[in-house]
Amino acid sequence: MKRNILLNPGPATTTDSVKQALMVPDICPREQEFGDLTQSVLKKVVQVVNGNLTHSAVIFAGSGTAGVEAALSSVVAQDGKILILDNGAYGKRAETIIQAYGIPHRTYRIGWGEYPDVAEIESIFQQDRELTHFAFVHHETTTGMLNPLPELLELCQKYEVDSIVDAMSSYAGLPIDLQELPIDYLISSSNKCIQGMAGTSFVIANNEKLAKIAKFPARNLYLNLWGNHSYIEKTGQFQFTPPVQIVYALNAALDEFFVETQAGRTARYFKAYETLLDGIDKVGLELLLPKSQHSKLLTAIVEPQSPNYDFMEMHDYFYENDITIYPGKGAKQDTFRIANIGAIDYRDMLLFNEKLLQYFEDRKISNS
Ligand SMILES: Cc1ncc(COP(=O)(O)O)c(C=O)c1O
Incomplete structure (x- = not known):
């Protein structure tokens, strides 16, 4: 399937x-x-x-x-x-x-x-x-x-x-x-x-x-x-x-x-989260919350201010690549959200990171 x-x-x-x-x-x-x-x-x-x-x-x-x-x-x-x-x-x-x-x-x-x-x-x-x-x-x-x-x-x-x-x-x-x-x-x-x-x-x-x-x-x-x-x-x-x-x-x-055990599942999720943070860091995006408050299950990422950025267009780009990303929901700053739960692991996040970097480079989106 x-x-x-x-x-x-x-x-x-x-x-x-x-x-x-x-x-x-x-x-x-x-x-x-x-x-x-x-x-x-x-x-x-x-x-x-x-x-x-x-x-x-x-x-x-x-x-x-x-x-x-x-x-x-x-x-x-x-x-x-x-x-x-x-x-x-x-x-x-x-x-x-x-x-x-x-x-x-x-x-x-x-x-x-x-x-x-x-x-x-x-x-x-x-x-x-x-x-x-x-x-x-x-x-x-x-x-x-x-x-x-x-x-x-x-x-x-x-x-x-x-x-x-x-x-x-x-x-x-x-x-x-x-x-x-x-x-x-x-x-x-x-x-x-x-x-x-x-x-x-x-x-x-x-x-x-x-x-x-x-x-x-x-x-x-x-x-x-x-x-x-x-x-x-x-x-x-x-x-x-x-x-x-x-x-x-x-x-x-x-x-x-x-x-898998609880310990195994949490470790798998956390590794995917750490991998995600590396990717977010590479494209220069900011996180909504200080890391000490993170669940490490879902991360809210502050949307870039660039005129070239449009969440729905980014969503569609990922969707065409079989990856579903998620919009923000009324937080104190505009965000999009990436969860790292479910039957996925850090390798899926590496793929996400690669596509994210590509997307930001292709559209010349910068956060400044
Ligand atoms: C913390 C929390 N509570 C309640 C809900 C509501 O669940 P549902 O959308 O399945 O009704 C959600 C859904 O994401 C949730 O994350």
């Missing part, structure tokens, strides 16, 4: 074996065989973050936002209140979801590309004793910023609020150990660093916290966390029709993850 190199932040490039896992005999998802597969997949999803002793996964048909909406809409009690960190499009989206459900909240809003000030956030918890939850993004894909997960979790513990962590684009890319990091609800999807296909999202929830939400009046049905969890616990099946083939592909992707 033709191989495209996806440097967008997911859906990411997949291996041929994951693509082939989509081709399975037709099966009714109410059969025991599919139920067994579902339960095994859920265990593996939790195992990726070493959570099997303490956490369970609840899976939804839908893109990543489905999992985020499921968690946000289901875990805050009627008299609860949630703090949201907005330093990118996905923090902002969490706020939009919370507002749509009319859930009491406040937002710590800073520029998209600004690093959260933990002391400022702490002062919000000190002032506002009604807060019961804190939702934030681990890797803010808008800018490639890695928010300070351990420090933010410490605040959650200190002020006894539950943590809801959107780890969409970091899960399986960066090591997360739930026995060390006390995350109450962690959300991701099948199509980013776990390298499966788009179509499912999951919430990895702490079992004790999950049991507490059982009695909350439901704000919704399809995306209700407890409803879906209790159905799967009782029957071993998805509550609603699952994307059958996507679940088979996710199973294959999880198996490939365990063969």
